Amino acid sequence: MTLRRKFSLYLLAIHLAFAIVVTALLWDHRAWLLALEVFFILSFLAATKIFRGLFEPLELIASGVEFMKGGDFTTRIRELGQPEMDRLIGVYNLMIDNLLRERVRIQEQHFFLEKILRVTPTAIVTLDYDGKISFVNPGAELILQAASADLLGRKVASLHLPIGGTLDGLAVGESAVVTLRGVRKVKCHRSQFIDQGHPRTFYLIEELTEEFRRSEKAAYEKLIRMLSHEVNNSLGAANSLLHSCLHYKEQIREADRGDFETALTVAIARTEHLNAFMKSFADIVKLPLPHRQLTEVKPILEHLVALLGAELARRSIRVVWDIRSDLAPAVIDAHQMEQVFLNILKNAMEAVETGGTITVRLGRKDGKQSVTIEDSGPGISEETRKHLFTPFFSTKENGQGIGLTLVQEILAHHKFEFTLESPPGQPTQFTIFLT
Numbered sequence: 001m002t003l004r005r006k007f008s009l010y011l012l013a014i015h016l017a018f019a020i021v022v023t024a025l026l027w028d029h030r031a032w033l034l035a036l037e038v039f040f041i042l043s044f045l046a047a048t049k050i051f052r053g054l055f056e057p058l059e060l061i062a063s064g065v066e067f068m069k070g071g072d073f074t075t076r077i078r079e080l081g082q083p084e085m086d087r088l089i090g091v092y093n094l095m096i097d098n099l100l101r102e103r104v105r106i107q108e109q110h111f112f113l114e115k116i117l118r119v120t121p122t123a124i125v126t127l128d129y130d131g132k133i134s135f136v137n138p139g140a141e142l143i144l145q146a147a148s149a150d151l152l153g154r155k156v157a158s159l160h161l162p163i164g165g166t167l168d169g170l171a172v173g174e175s176a177v178v179t180l181r182g183v184r185k186v187k188c189h190r191s192q193f194i195d196q197g198h199p200r201t202f203y204l205i206e207e208l209t210e211e212f213r214r215s216e217k218a219a220y221e222k223l224i225r226m227l228s229h230e231v232n233n234s235l236g237a238a239n240s241l242l243h244s245c246l247h248y249k250e251q252i253r254e255a256d257r258g259d260f261e262t263a264l265t266v267a268i269a270r271t272e273h274l275n276a277f278m279k280s281f282a283d284i285v286k287l288p289l290p291h292r293q294l295t296e297v298k299p300i301l302e303h304l305v306a307l308l309g310a311e312l313a314r315r316s317i318r319v320v321w322d323i324r325s326d327l328a329p330a331v332i333d334a335h336q337m338e339q340v341f342l343n344i345l346k347n348a349m350e351a352v353e354t355g356g357t358i359t360v361r362l363g364r365k366d367g368k369q370s371v372t373i374e375d376s377g378p379g380i381s382e383e384t385r386k387h388l389f390t391p392f393f394s395t396k397e398n399g400q401g402i403g404l405t406l407v408q409e410i411l412a413h414h415k416f417e418f419t420l421e422s423p424p425g426q427p428t429q430f431t432i433f434l435t
Contacts, residue, residue, distance in 0.1 A: 012044070018040060019037060019040050023037075061077065061088070061089070061092055064077055064092060064096070068096070068099070073096050073099045073100040073103060074100065075096070076093050076096065077089045077092055077093060117137040118137060118138055120137070120139055121139050121142075121206075121207060122139055122204055122205065122206050122207075123136070123137065123139040123140035123142070123143040123144065123186075123203075123204070123205035123206070124136070124137045124139065124140060124202060124203070124204060124205075125140050125144075125151075125156070125167075125202060125203040125205065126200065126201075126202040126203075127156070127200060127201040127202065127203075128200070129198065129200065131155060131156075131201070132152075132153050132154060132155060133151050133152055133153065133154050133155075133156065134152065135152075136148045136151050136152070139205075140205065143180075143186060143205050143207060144159065144163070144205075155168070156168050156203070162178055162179070162180075163178050163180060163186070163188065163205075166178050166188055167188055167190070167203055170188060170189075170190040170203075171190065172190055172191060172192050172201070173190070173191060174189070174190055175187060175188065175189040175190075176188050177208065184207070185207075185208045186205050186206060186207055186208060187205070187206045187208050188203060188204070188205050189203065189204045189205075189206075190202075190203055191203075191204070235271050235274060235275050238271055239268060239271050239272070239275075242264050242267055242268045242271070243268065245264055246261065246264050246265075249261050249264075287336075287406070287409055287410070287413070289413060290332070290333030290336050290410070290413050290414055291333050292331045292332055292333050292414070293331065293332070293333075293334070294329045294330070294331055295329055295330060295331075295332050295334045295337075296327075296329050297327050297329075297330055297332070297337070297362075297371060297434065298323075298327060298362060300334060300337065300338050300341060301341055301360055301362075301371070303338075304338065304341055304342055304345055305319050305345070305360070307342075308345060308346075308349070311349065312349065312358075315349065315352070315353065315354045315355075316354055316355045317349060317352050317354070317355070317356055317357070317358060318356075318357050318358070319357075319358050319359075319360065320357055320358070320359045320360070321359075321360050321362075322359050322360065322361040322362070322363075323361075323362045323363065324361065324362065324363030324364070325362070325363040325364055326362075327362050327363075327369055327371075327434070328369065330369065330434040330435075332414060332434070333410075333414070336410045336413075336414075337410070337414070339406065339407075339410065340406075340407050340410050340411065340432070341371075341373070343404070343406065343407050344373045344407065344430050345358070345373060347404075347430075348373055348374075348375035348377070348428075348430075349375075351375045351377030351378070351428060352375050352376055352377045353377070356375065356376040356377060357375070357376045358373065358374070358375050358376075359372075359373070359374040359375075359427075360372075360373055361373075361374060365431060365433070366433070368417075368433040368434070368435045369433065369434040369435050370431050370432060370433050370434065371431070371432050371434065372429050372430065372431040372432075373429070373430050374427045374428065374429045374430075375427060375428050376427055377427075377428060379422045379423075379426065379427075379428055380420075380422035380428060411432065416432055416433055416434060417432075417433045418430070418431060418432045418433065419431045
């Protein structure tokens with residue numbers, strides 16, 4: 001039973017009790033009895049009116065509470081002219097105003113945060129309480145190369161290697177750099193936030209590929225310039241002296257003349273070899289911007305395969321053409337792209353060694369025109385994959401470690417995306433996207 005009903009029954013009971021007592025005492029004095037009965041009726045009506053005035057603001061506030069439960073913070077209660085109740089109504093209206101301002105502030109922050117999440121290139125992956133992906137932003141879709149519909153509800157460990165295993169193995173507050181598809185480098189960081197009083201995990205994945213490339217390029221360019229300056233100056237003077245010494249061979253005893261000439265010739269050859277060696281490094285630093293023209297790509301590849309034909313035949317390597325669709329002419333620097341394809345084909349030959357297959361695949365991949373050179377070699381080890389495209393790194397005995405660096409620089413100048421993939425037990429594929 002409500003307080004209002006209890007109070008109403010109390011008023012009714014006390015007035016009836018007094019009416020019965022008065023009736024019994026004044027039954028013989030009808031005039032006084034009638035007057036007191038009228039007084040009791042008026043008293044009951046007055047008490048009822050005062051009671052209703054007391055509970056009306058409470059009813060209004062109760063209605064306001066219902067609006068609050070429904071999330072409506074726009075309703076206000078007007079003052080009734082009762083000082084005591086008006087103070088309570090004022091407190092309620094002030095609370096509603098504060099709640100509305102707080103809601104607007106939170107909504108504005110939410111919209112601002114949502115815009116940041118959508119435009120930031122940093123990937124953000126949020127997990128639910130069960131450790132499954134509950135949110136990914138467009139940056140995460142781009143870096144992970146998957147649509148949000150394919151990512152939501154999955155465990156991070158199920159993402160394609162190596163990033164899935166790295167994310168799953170990170171402790172809270174820990175970071176790690178991961179190489180993706182043989183080329184891209186990303187920094188992964190794990191952290192937590194509090195949601196409804198409980199911790200939830202999120203990951204930040206930042207693209208570092210271009211930053212690493214610029215940093216490495218600045219470092220090796222400075223080193224190469226310094227070495228080239230010192231080596232060329234020394235070799236120029238040394239070569240001049242060696243050639244001058246050859247003019248004195250006639251003054252050497254005939255018995256020693258052959259050894260003298262041979263020694264000088266070998267020394268000159270070695271200085272020229274060292275000069276050519278340094279020039280190959282200097283070519284990367286002095287690489288000109290591409291002179292791009294609309295060019296057919298397939299004839300360039302056919303020319304290079306023919307050029308390498310003798311070596312391919314000696315190694316018993318078969319070249320297979322897989323033309324899935326005709327390539328439209330691309331806007332490229334033909335000379336520089338020829339150097340790119342030549343380096344990739346030579347690397348494929350080194351990977352196969354003998355008796356294997358190199359597949360040249362032309363067509364479209366991920367909606368873009370692409371050229372893929374695939375070899376049937378043993379693949380790239382995990383340790384080697386970490387150092388790919390690092391200047392001066394080579395797995396070859398006499399390698400200089402500039403082939404892939406040159407390839408990367410040329411493709412970067414062309415603004416062509418590329419990937420180098422070598423999944424365990426599968427062929428190695430170098431793909432260049434020509435659009």
